[in-house]
Amino acid sequence: MRRLFLSVCTGLLLSVACSHDKAASASAASASPVPTPPVTPEATGRGGAAATVDVRATAAAIELLKGGGNAVDAAVAASAVLGVTDPYSCGIGGGGFMVIYLANEKRVVTVDHRETAPRAMHRELFYENGAPIPFPELLTSGLSAGVPGMVRGWEAALSRYGTRGLNEVLQPAIRVAEGGFEVDQTFFEQTSRNAERFKQFSSTARVYLPADGKPTPVGSLFTNPDMGKTYRRVAEGGSQAFYQGEIAQAIVDTLAKPPMAPGAPRKVRSGVMQLSDLRDYEARIREPVQSTYRGYTIYGMGPPTSGGLAVAEALNILEGDDPASMSRADFLHRYLEASRLSFADRTVYVADPEYVDVPTAGLLSKDFAAERRKAIDPEKATLHESPAGNPFAYQQDPSSPRTADALSAAMSQTALASLDLAAPDRETTHITTADKAGNIVTYTCTIEFEGGDGIVVPGYGFLLNNELTDFDAPKNPAAPHANVPEPGKRPRSSITPTLVFKDGVPVLALGSPGGSTIITTVLQTLVNYLDFHMTLLEAVAAPRVSQRNSPDGVSQAEPEFRASPEAAALKQKGHVFGNASPFPGLNDIGAVTAIRVNPDGTFTAVAEPKRRGGGSAMVVEGTAR
Template identity: 75%
Template sequence: MRRLFLAACAGVLLAVSCAHDKAASSVPAPPFKPEATGRGGAAATIDVRATAAAIEILKDGGNAVDAAVAAAATVGVTDLYSCAIGGGGFMVIYLADEQRVVTVEHREKAPRALHRGLFYENGAPIPMPEVMTSGLSTGVPGNVRGWELALERYGTRRLSEVLKPAIRIAEQGFEVDETFFEQTTRNVERFKLFSSSAQLLLTPDGKPRPVGSVFTNPELAKTYRLVAKGGSQAFYRGEIAQAIVGTLARPPVVPDAPRKVRPGVMQLSDLADYEARVREPVKSTYRGYTVYGMPAPSSGGLTVGLALNLLEGFEPASMSRVDFLHRYLEASRVSFADRTAYVADPEYVDVPVAGLLSKDYAAERRKAMDLASAAARELPPGNPFSFQEDPSFLPRTAAGPSASLGPSVLDVPNRETTHISTTDKAGNIVSYTCTIEAEGGSGIVVPGYGFLLNNEVTDFDVPPSPTAPHANIPEPGKRPRSSMSPTLVLKDGAPVVALGSPGGSTIITTVLQTLVNHLDLGMPLLEAVAAPRVSQRNTPDGKSQAEPEFIASPEAAALKERGHTFTSSGQIGAVTGLRFNPDGTVTAVAEPKRRGGGSAMVVEEAGR
């Protein structure tokens, strides 16, 4: 979300410092910029202050990793419903001097005392609302450890330095805009359940803070200062850790709360022992491009890679746009069938990565795509195990290659998350998606520390039966499968595009559709991002979710004649990305309208 009044203050840095000035906040905002082209570095986020924080770090000599962490910490202040230190994320990094891609996985993980039985009552899954707003839903947060690891290995600044813009904004405040107001409004009843959440996020009479008011968060500023001084140990041990564990064990529920709130099972040792991971990226090819994404426990890289492999068998120039859109939807359907069955935490499940990304497997799975009409049902998964490089490879999970499961009762679309895209003058790139899961996470603010706790445990699959096998079931210490899909695309060794999106399981289709729009259909990146979206995720009813603009399009009408059916979803995703141009400039792009629009900036604008 953008809060553009800030830019009316003189300069980007002064914009942050004048946030608390009510006179300044009434100054009309300048035109909003979802696109910027230039040199010396670039950033794109969903919030103007987060983008400005990244540019501030770049102008001060920091690199893309430093800038990404600064932006994420700032989002934790200005868009605390989407990404905060109470959550986790996935970071894909291109190291220009080494021409190498690495990933930093700092996904939340289940506490050791958590097991699948906690998600059933009387033999049936607990209803989603009860799990979502509870201590039981919170995984061990990963962001702080991930930020520190990324900075230590690949950055140039200390955590204490990159937290400064976020601390400044938390202390001095920012003006509530329409998007922030709407996010609060959708969660008022949840926030009212908890005294700490109501105190921070609502007015004394229990209403959303009005548009135009100034929102400050001195408790979060205090928390950031503790982390700035003590590093990640200040978060995972000591007073913050004790506050997290105490909050989950005894949620600060108001007297006479209208609903039951289940406690969590996290212990201090879960926090103290948390580790971020440096993992090899998922690597695939597509029409001469090299595509890098996140490996498991994210399903994004594998599912996007498989879908692109399926689409590679068709030439978009030789068919109509409707023909290609039909193939895009059917490729998504097939890919999601395999994603649901096989992708989970690789420390608990042997994920058939080589098989899923095999070109031969894609050729086999392409046979499941009906080129004439849409599948009106949920497709079963294929068998990627026979395409593994090692023919003796067998899965450790009891689910086996024939396992199939429809969407979990906890797998609802349009989860709130955010994506950050940064690059620097040396050519390093960061594509970073971070989250606290649902909009507002668990709904529980840690009393005295100013941040919401995630409800990431809801990303596990909970089969209808408590004894049914599945790769992504809840287990002690396990990381739930994610759909986050930070992506980098190179050609002949040179970066072409970096992008990602929020949106729950629609993240995968949003990234895939944006790539198809840009790489196959020739749309400029901003146009590819702005185009109406449609998401097919192999649901039991066979339907695709689509934005109203897509449903009203001539393409949708033609697809309906082929058997496609659509349900209106409202907005899908909120992409930010970078396009690396042949002349050496970079074009930063953010959503022009979705979620109130994003913010794109460069260090030095082209032509200046």
């Protein structure tokens, strides 16, 4: 039955014609809605696999695979569809990090298309009257928008490692944007949560609040022809069509003078982005972070995201204990304490490597982990903010420049007003794909907070990011810190796309959204799978708890975890648990998608069964298990 559905979907998603605006208008007028396929959180089979938070995005990835594309082509196609169906998490107004396993070359590469600060950005712009600007004021503003990296990242990945061009991989997304899709409960709730700030901008209200200033109801058809137009221009002209010309000018104009709706309740700060910032944006091809854990090799994304390093350090700390020799609660205690320590180090030392000498070797050192492990009391939780360690003492080159500056920053870490840890629950999305040749992609993309900065570029249908809120703002404007705003700098991220190998063979790919909880979500899923020996679906679905070196020691936890026997045992050690989110009714942490490579060569794709409304997993050709 799944194979029959996928055959039907090929025509629906890929039969999109067109090159010019006149043809686009005709196509949009005659486009029919893309039907919502059945959703399943797990699928096993051959020929390739995909998992995303949205069934239409997963179907687009599968269709690229069925048409001969590879895992990179499929990942880009899925992310473009998510820009339409999950626009508050991902889109061409944002950026991402992609980790790719190239089967023929047996190597892992990464594509960093993180947003950058405009050249006119400097740390003083984040302060007013000597104090950091309140986060809500930065959140919805032109000042918080970084230079989008998505389109350049797509183009770099496709040209180097894909088999299809932008024109082909964007066709499913064009079809969904112009033909529309049925609004589900998750889309409706996300829109509703942001309705008041969306109303401030005439362009945003026009797209996302079309029903007399209200969200499109559940079950109704939602279309975004302006997004379809933008995708068509990028499909025709490549990245140049986005970073130069009318789209680039529209972005700059929108940030310089946000399109305020009549009667908007407050002034919104303008941005400082210029045309040259867009024109000169470059994606980066970087080496992955590599570590080991109990005989497995773990590949992650390196700086400017902190995810790969933080997960590796936490696993190195955990490697000193045997989970088989203790209760699950005792090992979860160590997981929480290891998370706390790795976050202390990540917050102080990790930033854009083109601006800061990140002590990568020291943070990955097993000896450094052994030293950090000594800070864990096996019987007692830490109920205060842990200080950072000194990874520079474990560097291959301990005389690295800026060591003194980094240690000075470590000493003053309590002076931070850390935006990315204090912020409310933020959205992102994760895509995992694999193809018949064995190539694998684990790809996290984002526009930062749910709905980005809240501003749609008029006439082009996409929201802009607010990624610059991922910079840190020390309470003292003169205090040193690795992750302060600077011209052209990429803010530190928590994104954690991860690949796991055994004896040189890939066995698992995974990642998650969730702001700084991304790190702990990926880490806990790995612990569930590698240490507690859960099935992949069980590891993804299990209740979550997150500790990110909070000053009061409180760990965020989902209700199911707080009600578990493990939580009761952890409370006996002093652990304190709080809600997963400050928003009423939002109790989820993360939304994992993953692919397991089975010993028989088949793939098992897995997505969240319930979180964020449940994700979608598909394979090219299903097999019984």
